[in-house]
Amino acid sequence: MLRQQRAREEGEPHLCLADYVAPAGDHVGAFAVTAGLGVAELVRELEAAHDDYSALIVKALADRLAESFAELLHLRVRRAWYAPDEDLTNEDLVRERYRGIRPALGYPACPDHTDKRPLFSLLGAYDVGMGLTETLAMTPAASVSGLYLAHPEARYFSVGKIGKDQVERYAARRGVPVEVVEKALGSVLGY
Numbered sequence: 364m365l366r367q368q369r370a371r372e373e374g375e376p377h378l379c380l381a382d383y384v385a386p387a388g389d390h391v392g393a394f395a396v397t398a399g400l401g402v403a404e405l406v407r408e409l410e411a412a413h414d415d416y417s418a419l420i421v422k423a424l425a426d427r428l429a430e431s432f433a434e435l436l437h438l439r440v441r442r443a444w445y446a447p448d449e450d451l452t453n454e455d456l457v458r459e460r461y462r463g464i465r466p467a468l469g470y471p472a473c474p475d476h477t478d479k480r481p482l483f484s485l486l487g488a489y490d491v492g493m494g495l496t497e498t499l500a501m502t503p504a505a506s507v508s509g510l511y512l513a514h515p516e517a518r519y520f521s522v523g524k525i526g527k528d529q530v531e532r533y534a535a536r537r538g539v540p541v542e543v544v545e546k547a548l549g550s551v552l553g554y
Contacts, residue, residue, distance in 0.1 A: 364473060365522045368529060368553070378522075380472055383464075383514035392444070392511030394436055394465070395488040398428035399503025425505030433507040437465050445513045464517045467509035469499065471521035474551045482508060524553030 366379035376382070384391055402425045409418040434456075441449055446462050455461070469476035476499035483489055486508075494502040501508060530552065534544040545552060 367522055368525050369523045378520045383512045383517040392440055395486045395508035396432045397493050397503055397506040398425045399505030400492050429505040429507045440511050462515050463513040465509050465511050475547055477547050525551055527554050
């Protein structure tokens with residue numbers, strides 16, 4: 364994982380998702396869900412019938428269902444894995460006052476989309492009809508994937524811009540040329 368490199372206040376840590384995994388005896392969960400199977404075809408039919416409103420509603424509903432299912436799975440993981448007595452209000456859930464996070468690959472805390480390939484293979488996402496485009500967008504569009512981290516101090520953050528030194532070390536750890544990493548992380552390169 365990548366670590367923040369921007370200037371910080373004295374004593375303030377440079378965060379990395381790996382900090383939220385214990386050196387021994389801890390686990391990282393993973394998930395990939397979709398509510399979009401068949402949605403593209405239905406949307407095409409609705410648009411062909413000039414029912415743009417229904418097409419928009421179908422896409423929005425599929426997106427919300429995928430996010431809701433990801434939240435439901437996270438709840439089940441928390442209760443089964445490390446918070447069996449969790450009893451939160453809707454307000455607590457909306458404000459994410461539960462223990463742990465579910466960061467999505469390609470988002471601010473882990474901006475490398477290329478990790479979706481092994482994640483999809485590991486979880487069998489391709490077998491249920493999910494896929495990745497050439498640019499690593501998930502298909503169907505109403506899909507969500509990511510990691511589960513249970514650490515009590517885990518929180519969402521942005522890696523922000525990173526330097527060439529970190530890119531070189533990251534490429535070496537992955538066994539790929541620096542140019543491959545630079546292409547994958549173009550939006551967070553600080554040089």
